[in-house]
């Protein structure tokens with residue numbers, strides 16, 4: 032029917048994450064049939080009962096590495112995959128759970144769990160690329176459905192995905208959304224954040240929260256300087272960069288600057 | 297010349313809108329958005345941001361109450377007419393697979409007709425510049441050309457200069473010159489709400505006949521003249537006078553100021569996307585999952601992105617300094633070699649809408665000052 036004879040085998044793997052990104056895939060109601068035709072969904076515990084077996088042409092990996100077991104398992108995934116694509120902030124930067132990288136994780140475990148001795152975990156949450164070679168990163172917390180379909184379409188067709196690494200500001204301007212920072216003085220991470228959401232928050236008059244992590248050539252110090260002028264204090268700045276992509280280099284370096292200064296105050 | 301100046305009332309302005317809509321045009325003009333003035337469809341003079349004005353600073357814009365009930369008492373805002381003439385995203389063509397064949401089809405053209413109301417002098421100048429760039433050479437952008445030919449321009453002389461405006465020093469305003477069909481000057485709306493009007497084309501003359509008008513009195517002509525003169529004297533800023541800016545920039549490509557501005561610049565691209573003369577686009581190909589249908593889309597791009605200068609193996613302008621310099625030298629210097637006039641009309645949008653308030657006039661001043669001083 033289509034010009035294609037062999038359907039690529041697709042697997043979806045989960046590491047430390049909330050499942051939100053995988054669910055974006057299931058949420059593609061309109062496209063899911065096309066996807067099922069275009070690829071053989073060979074391993075996707077969230078949606079099918081298929082077992083791990085053999086080799087996969089495309090592996091989508093959600094989640095970060097937070098346990099010794101997972102640090103080994105990801106190598107197994109890499110071995111079984113031709114293209115390994117990481118999806119979402121957990122997999123690309125360590126996710127919100129990477130806040131542990133800034134603190135003492137045993138202390139967290141003691142507060143949260145009744146029997147912390149049962150918890151076996153690493154002291155850090157790290158992105159997949161810290162452990163194995165990654166072929167493509169799809170950003171977002173969660174990923175954007177349209178970008179996911181675009182990326183899969185691109186990989187199946189053998190072309191470059193249109194997921195530009197420029198600022199969220201470009202998306203504001205394409206949509207005709209007036210800048211909330213200029214027009215309302217609202218703090219916005221858009222100028223240092225990777226595009227992909229379609230300027231969701233600025234479209235609703237909110238500053239960007241940085242869900243897609245740092246853009247290409249981010250200049251966080253210059254943005255922080257402006258946000259201070261607009262009235263944000265050191266603590267506010269430290270928190271602004273410490274969310275879903277807290278462990279991404281550009282955001283981590285910036286939040287650490289203000290965290291330390293905050294401590295000294 | 298003065299004999300051609302006539303006067304219409306607010307009711308006749310409403311009639312103008314009605315006539316244009318009756319003729320099947322989309323009438324677009326300034327309306328109140330969320331804390332900003334935006335360009336959208338209008339049906340009535342009451343859609344204008346009546347009684348509002350703006351306060352503009354580098355990186356700041358606030359919509360505030362004006363002293364009177366003017367329709368046009370503000371200066372240019374975040375929207376740019378290019379959003380209609382040179383839209384941010386369009387589909388160029390699509391293709392589909394039919395058995396063994398690939399069928400390529402041009403995407404449907406645009407057959408809307410428009411009337412823009414409230415176009416400022418700087419914006420008319422910018423439209424002329426985009427005319428030159430997109431239709432003036434060997435390779436005509438037919439998407440732009442069609443939209444442009446289907447647009448009537450109803451201009452307004454500015455009664456107030458914005459905090460970041462510098463058209464007077466660029467020779468583009470505040471008095472409307474460039475290609476207009478009608479040009480209005482809003483007289484103070486105190487008792488009777490009147491507009492001095494002038495036709496700039498046969499289409500404009502016909503419209504005036506249709507809506508009715510009366511000759512302007514000497515006094516009204518004088519008042520209208522003094523309004524723009526006052527605006528010219530209250531410009532928010534200016535391009536440094538007595539400086540040969542194109543030469544200055546061409547001679548200072550290695551000036552340390554480029555590095556200094558790069559430390560503040562976010563390379564966010566806002567300045568280019570709000571600029572009424574910036575025209576650059578990129579194309580993206582999309583395909584469906586089944587591999588059955590494809591499309592090529594065009595969207596605005598900016599010299600501040602890394603992809604913009606990507607050649608095989610990497611980007612050419614890797615540093616922010618090189619990207620800022622590319623933008624500013626193109627606007628103020630190399631545009632002249634390329635298209636015969638400056639690429640900047642002094643609207644000040646890049647200053648207001650830069651999130652960190654980088655000011656193109658100040659950057660020129662810094663290079664000029666450090667050079668001569």
Ligand code: SF4
Pocket residue numbers: 199200201203204209210211212213219220221222230233238239564566651
């Ligand atoms: S609202 Fe935020 S993302 Fe949008 S243009 Fe302004 S700074 Fe950039």
Ligand code: SF4
Pocket residue numbers: 560561562563564565566567568600649650651652653654
């Ligand atoms: S000059 Fe301002 S608006 Fe332009 S890229 Fe730099 S920070 Fe963004």
Ligand code: SF4
Pocket residue numbers: 567570571572573574627639640641642643644645646647656
């Ligand atoms: S460079 Fe700035 S001031 Fe000049 S036309 Fe563009 S946006 Fe307006």
Ligand code: SF4
Pocket residue numbers: 371372416417418419454456457458461462463464468469470471527642643644
């Ligand atoms: S730059 Fe000049 S023409 Fe443009 S809005 Fe300001 S005063 Fe009016």
